[in-house]
Amino acid sequence: MNRPRTMKFGFCIMSDIDEIGFFSFIENLNYDSAWVADSQMMYSDVYAVCTLAAQTTKRLRIGPGTAICGTRIPPVHVAAMATLNRMAPGRVFLGIGTGNTAMRTMGQKPMKIAAFADYLRVLTGLLDGKVMDYAFEGRSRPVKMLRHDTRFINLQPKIPVYVSGFGPRAMALAGEYGDGLVFAIPPRGVAVQDALGHVRQGAARTGRDIGGFRNATLTNVALLLPGEAPDSDRLKRSIGPNVMASVYYFYDMVQETGIEPPDFLRRIWKPYCALVEQTPPEHRHFRTHEFHYTDLHPGEAELIDEQLIRDTCLVGTPDELIEQIRALERDGLQEMVFAVGNETKWRLAEAFARTVMARL
Structure with a gap:
């Protein structure tokens, strides 16, 4: 018998209210997750898309990939995620980041690391059902999610938080506050073990146990046809x-x-x-x-x-990609998420599932 593959695969989907069918499409191809981009000046609303995706799938893990802390206060993100968790209990996750693209389309900069740390403190505490001190417009007050154990929203099963980290300090925050890390691997990112080392440093700051911690990479994949040049x-x-x-x-x-x-x-x-x-x-x-x-x-x-293309993507034939994926898995990578924002994602999803995933 073939052993079950341990590497998980997903798609990062640019939020498009007219393409909800893509979620059930990749679910039927045995993908594990759908990460829905949050960029308010360009795409459909991330939580509207996630809601419809949750209604039209049964197994697929769904969540923002990544939600932007600069455009919504922590209680709003928690309420949105807890609502999704009531619709699709146990198969939603929250990817959260400082928002390079979402903020820059407004001419603004992403949130700074110190502010991001405090945001994660409040966000993860509320997701755990705790009372948290939260400052809004300069006034700090205790807040908590109300009535989550009776109606409206679910905080259980626990909603895992993947912190988006593309530098050492953000990766350390994933270890301090998150249940997982989403990051970039080489050629344009950080080696898996280096990223996990930063996570462990963050966890050590507070003596936090990160047993069960997850990691995922957002990456580009160029699946070559026989004899095809990478710049076709x-x-x-x-x-x-x-x-x-x-x-x-x-x-x-x-x-x-x-x-x-x-x-x-x-x-x-x-x-x-x-x-x-x-x-x-x-x-x-x-x-x-x-x-x-x-x-x-x-x-x-x-x-x-x-x-x-080689400087920014994983490139290869199915055989070559399988070797690259196995090497990344040996290094400790657990999940690969492919970002494709145009109509070619349908063809890529099917071809990758058939020629790569099915052989792992």
């Missing part, structure tokens, strides 16, 4: 927007801090900046993230080559 027109249409999302992120970093662009972007940096600078400065935050994971602006496809 087909793959550019599919994952080109994912590739450019990394470029958008670093554009903001360079403009705000004056750092040099990373080495993997140097060869395209000037032509990319020239594209952005066609937009007036006061409206550039509209342009840089508008097509996040969904589309390409004119001129962007020409910047994407094989090396840029």
